[in-house]
Amino acid sequence: MMDAKLKPRAVRLTDHDYIAAKQKAAHAGMGFAEFVRQAVARFNPPPKASFPVAVLATVQELNAIAVNFRQIATATDGDLAAYAEKAADKFLAHINATHTGSRPPLSPAGLERLREQGHKINAQAKAANAGQPVSIDTLRDALGEIMRIPAG
Numbered sequence: 159m160m161d162a163k164l165k166p167r168a169v170r171l172t173d174h175d176y177i178a179a180k181q182k183a184a185h186a187g188m189g190f191a192e193f194v195r196q197a198v199a200r201f202n203p204p205p206k207a208s209f210p211v212a213v214l215a216t217v218q219e220l221n222a223i224a225v226n227f228r229q230i231a232t233a234t235d236g237d238l239a240a241y242a243e244k245a246a247d248k249f250l251a252h253i254n255a256t257h258t259g260s261r262p263p264l265s266p267a268g269l270e271r272l273r274e275q276g277h278k279i280n281a282q283a284k285a286a287n288a289g290q291p292v293s294i295d296t297l298r299d300a301l302g303e304i305m306r307i308p309a310g
Contacts, residue, residue, distance in 0.1 A: 169194070212263035216256050219269065223276045224249035226283035233286035238294055245301055261309055268307045275300040
């Protein structure tokens with residue numbers, strides 16, 4: 159180890175963690191600061207969870223569509239807002255299922271179909287945000303197409 163000048167650093171700990179670390183340091187026969195330095199030097203963080211590209215792409219596209227439905231729900235009122243809110247909830251459920259692995263990600267062809275329908279929904283969200291009329295038929299058609307895309 160290089161002979162570096164030690165500087166005080168703030169570390170945020172709960173009272174419980176602080177007391178436990180002080181006790182472990184005392185049990186090891188060293189001061190708290192030395193114990194923390196050695197603990198940090200030995201720490202190997204667990205590997206970051208990595209998801210297959212297909213899972214990330216599916217989740218990303220579903221999230222974009224859910225956001226568009228939320229925008230439509232916010233920008234409109236009445237039946238259309240309720241419909242958009244329910245649709246957004248469906249997409250969030252699909253996102254969770256895909257992310258946890260209980261639903262497989264879409265195939266490349268399925269992902270492309272999802273993107274095509276996502277563009278239609280995005281155009282309706284832009285119209286809603288601009289105060290223009292939104293076509294519930296277009297939204298229903300796009301949502302129906304999306305629901306017919308087979309997983310995996």
